[in-house]
Amino acid sequence: MKPRAGLGAVFSRTALTLYVIVMLIWLLFPIVLVLLASFQGKLEVDFSLAGLNLEAYKAIPPAYWQAFWFTVRAAVSATALAIVIAVPAAWAMVRGRLRGRRVLSNVVLIPDVVPQLIMGIALLTVFIPLHLSNNFAGILLALVALSLSTGLRFSEALLEGLPEEYEQAALSLGASRLKSFLLVTIPLIAPGIAIAALFIFMQNLVTFELLFFVAGPNATPISVRLFSDIVDRGVIPYAVAMAGILVYVAMAFYTLVAVTLGPKYMAGSVMSRKG
Amino acid sequence: MADTTSQSVTIRGVEKNFGSFKAVTDFNLEVAAGEFVTFLGPSGCGKSTTLKMLSGLLPQDKGEILFGERRIDMLPANQRNVGLVFQNYALFPHMTVAENIAFGLSMRRWSKPRKQQRVAELLSLVRLEGLENRKPEQLSGGQQQRVAVARALAFNPDLVLLDEPLSNLDAKLREQVRLDLRDIQKHARQTTVFVTHDQVEALVMSDRIVLMNAGRIEQIGTPVELYAAPLTEFGARFVGANNLVPATLHGDASDPRAIVDGVDGTLALTSMSEQLNEGAGAPIWLCVRPEHIFLTAYETMPAGGEVRQFNARVVDKVYQGTSVLIDLEVEKLGRVRAERPTMAAAELQAGQQTSIAFSSCHAVPRRR
Numbered sequence: 001m002k003p004r005a006g007l008g009a010v011f012s013r014t015a016l017t018l019y020v021i022v023m024l025i026w027l028l029f030p031i032v033l034v035l036l037a038s039f040q041g042k043l044e045v046d047f048s049l050a051g052l053n054l055e056a057y058k059a060i061p062p063a064y065w066q067a068f069w070f071t072v073r074a075a076v077s078a079t080a081l082a083i084v085i086a087v088p089a090a091w092a093m094v095r096g097r098l099r100g101r102r103v104l105s106n107v108v109l110i111p112d113v114v115p116q117l118i119m120g121i122a123l124l125t126v127f128i129p130l131h132l133s134n135n136f137a138g139i140l141l142a143l144v145a146l147s148l149s150t151g152l153r154f155s156e157a158l159l160e161g162l163p164e165e166y167e168q169a170a171l172s173l174g175a176s177r178l179k180s181f182l183l184v185t186i187p188l189i190a191p192g193i194a195i196a197a198l199f200i201f202m203q204n205l206v207t208f209e210l211l212f213f214v215a216g217p218n219a220t221p222i223s224v225r226l227f228s229d230i231v232d233r234g235v236i237p238y239a240v241a242m243a244g245i246l247v248y249v250a251m252a253f254y255t256l257v258a259v260t261l262g263p264k265y266m267a268g269s270v271m272s273r274k275g
Numbered sequence: 276m277a278d279t280t281s282q283s284v285t286i287r288g289v290e291k292n293f294g295s296f297k298a299v300t301d302f303n304l305e306v307a308a309g310e311f312v313t314f315l316g317p318s319g320c321g322k323s324t325t326l327k328m329l330s331g332l333l334p335q336d337k338g339e340i341l342f343g344e345r346r347i348d349m350l351p352a353n354q355r356n357v358g359l360v361f362q363n364y365a366l367f368p369h370m371t372v373a374e375n376i377a378f379g380l381s382m383r384r385w386s387k388p389r390k391q392q393r394v395a396e397l398l399s400l401v402r403l404e405g406l407e408n409r410k411p412e413q414l415s416g417g418q419q420q421r422v423a424v425a426r427a428l429a430f431n432p433d434l435v436l437l438d439e440p441l442s443n444l445d446a447k448l449r450e451q452v453r454l455d456l457r458d459i460q461k462h463a464r465q466t467t468v469f470v471t472h473d474q475v476e477a478l479v480m481s482d483r484i485v486l487m488n489a490g491r492i493e494q495i496g497t498p499v500e501l502y503a504a505p506l507t508e509f510g511a512r513f514v515g516a517n518n519l520v521p522a523t524l525h526g527d528a529s530d531p532r533a534i535v536d537g538v539d540g541t542l543a544l545t546s547m548s549e550q551l552n553e554g555a556g557a558p559i560w561l562c563v564r565p566e567h568i569f570l571t572a573y574e575t576m577p578a579g580g581e582v583r584q585f586n587a588r589v590v591d592k593v594y595q596g597t598s599v600l601i602d603l604e605v606e607k608l609g610r611v612r613a614e615r616p617t618m619a620a621a622e623l624q625a626g627q628q629t630s631i632a633f634s635s636c637h638a639v640p641r642r643r
Contacts (some may be wrong), residue, residue: 165365168332171352172359174382174430180353187369 011274032246038244041237056241064242067225074136077206078143079197085144086151087193091181093152094159095167105156119145119214127214134216142214146207147200154196158189169241198257202250222246281466282343282433283308284329289338289348291324298324300490302338306434309464311457318515322470325487326436329468331355342433343350353382358427358435362442364419366411372398372422373407379430397425412576417448424456428463435460436470441476449617453479475512478502487509504639510640511562518568518611520561521643524554533561533640535583537607542635544579558643565600567637568613570620571630580636587611587631590622599623603631 036045041056094099100220123142124133132138166188170180186193207225208223226239284306299321306312308402314322327333329340331352340348347355358379366375373394380390392452398404402423411419420440427435440456441449457480460467471477477484486493486501486509494506505511511519519588525541526532532541542561569576571584586606601613601618613631624628 059335163363163365164364166367168352169359169361169365169367169426170378171332172330172355172357173379173426174353174356175378179382180372184367188367 006190011250034240035244035247038237038241043235043237043240056237057244059238060241060245061238064225064238065077067220067222068242068245070136070139070219071205071221073224074139074143074203078140078204079149079201081140081144082147082151082191082200083155083197086148087155087186088181090152090155090159091185094156095164101153105152108149108152108231110149111145112153116146116207116209118212123210124213133214134218136219137210138214139221142210143204143207146210147204150200150203151196154192154199155189155252158192158196159185162188198253204255205249279465281308281431284466284468285339285341285435286325287339287341288293288327289325289328289335289340291328291333291336292594297490299328299335302492304485304492304495306466306468308343308466311460311467311469311480311482313469313471313477313481313484313488315471315484315514316493317472319489320487321490322472322487323438326438326470327469329434329628330357330359330436332359356430356433358432360420360423360428360435360437360440361429362439364411364423364440366419366422366426368411371408371410372403372414375422376407376425376429377410378426379576380459383430393429397429397589400428400462416444417452420452421455423636424459428459428465433466435465435467437467438469440469441471441473449476456480464510478514484521486514488513505562505641508560508641509643511639512561515564517562517564518608520563520608520614520638520642522559522640524557524559526555531640533559533638535561535607538583542583542638544635544638544640558636560641560643562601562641563633563638564611564612565614567633568611568615569632570602570613570615570623574615574619574624576632576634580634582632582634584630584632588631589627589629592620592623592625603629605631 033045037043037048038056039054039249040046041053065217092098093104098104120142123138123145127133127138127141132141137145162185166184167180170184171177175183206223208227211221212224212227215221222242226242229236229239278322284304286302286304286306289299289302290297302321302325304312307321314325324333328335331347331350331354335348338348339346342356347551370378376397377385377390379392394407395404398407401424403421403425404626406414406418411422414422420443423440424437426535437456441452444549445456453476463482466640469477469480469598481498483495484501485495488509494501494510496504501510501514505514505517511517521536522533522542523536524531525534531544531545534541576582585608587603590604590610591602593602594617597617598614599617601615601620601623603611603613605611606634611631
């Protein structure tokens, strides 16, 4: 094979490599820039390693950490709730062969398609009379609303990809529907569900527009806090450092999932599990 | 092997429609305890639908199903005590071999020592000792298949259903597993229904075969009956590649004879089936198996019966090891297939003229 590779093949391989590199730079450049800025304590980054320091990180005020942990709590709870609601619902939709199921699965996507800005305004008008704005419960509900469509979409795809024979086999062996769901279905889609949870969590951690409307001084997610500080005082170094921390959290979670589940699950191969 | 609780199975007037499509109509069958019955038929004939109804995964529209004296057709799948082996085995990939086999036992709340003992029994029955801690993906196709069988047998089911369990195996393995499966079933004296579209599998494995076509039973009989005396044209064509020679019935019941259409003289019919009670003049098929078509230019026919000889042209010759398949264009008969020992047909070439013959004792009359 190798000696036969002509000039054309070499050229196209080089072009392909270049293409991938350009794409990676395009994707990673802004992130790298933020990280550099956070270590240099200024926005006009240079590419010298001499000026690296942790000053900006040390300067992060307690209010930021408060907002950060508040967001983590809300994001984790919302993710857990969304998964607990979405998986059984998706199971009912897929295995129950509900009438008009196609319509239904598209309807649940609407929150994903409608701009979050509009969702936020809508939630605010509902939340104010219910006293749900400016508190943890309100933030949590807003995040659950946002997470459900992702959760449903993931679970639906996972269950569609799981041959029904596994559940039928469990039934024929004497398992109740609940037992077959808990002992067979859940363990088999668990890796996929973990990835879904990861994506939902990360989305919840950094979502901004939606929360901007229902947040308040008593309930400030980190994204809203960063936004209002930057609007008020310009791009301050410790805000950039906080942004850096969000990037680390994202990378840590992604790595965690990759390591615990193995790289084969990262490419979505759970969908095509061998029958 | 431990005592079995295997039951007889009675199916009465079972029917299933999908919209206006009649998947299964008027299905009646008695399966004796310990019997191995095969549903044989082309895809879409309703055999898998019937199997699903027996398992409880699909409710029937009409009719009743009994295990022994007990009516079970209103029970859901998980209360029927039926062992089911899927075409793709459906072994739980997140469980070990032992956990897979013990699943049905756990659902029945067997004690741990009892479970362990039963799993060990089954592992030795399907000859997989030492593999109990493997995951299904670490097993070969044949081994996975045996785990699936062990899992279905473990809880002493009233009935075991096998849904084309050999179709995912390669040809060589299939032959061996076929016999293994038969062996295991005999050993366990387990009432079994097997579904296949492969007539060889059906003939090799079954006590009785239920031949199905278009949602109906065409014939129920032993493999020998089905092969040697197909009741219908469908049966004759589907089981073994029969040659069907158009003929007309002649003579009476004391001396049944047939006239091959377009050929002078009558042929004595030695095997007159009871089902064929048409009178003289009725159009019939004479079924002649490929292995009973002789090449008169190269071999001498064994004595017996009246022989009819025809001129033929060789259309194609397919080598398959110990035998060859020969497609012939035969004067007055049309397309005929012969299967001869490779030695007998060594000199035969495609395109050449030759002569063939069959004996009346190999011509089985069927309704046309």
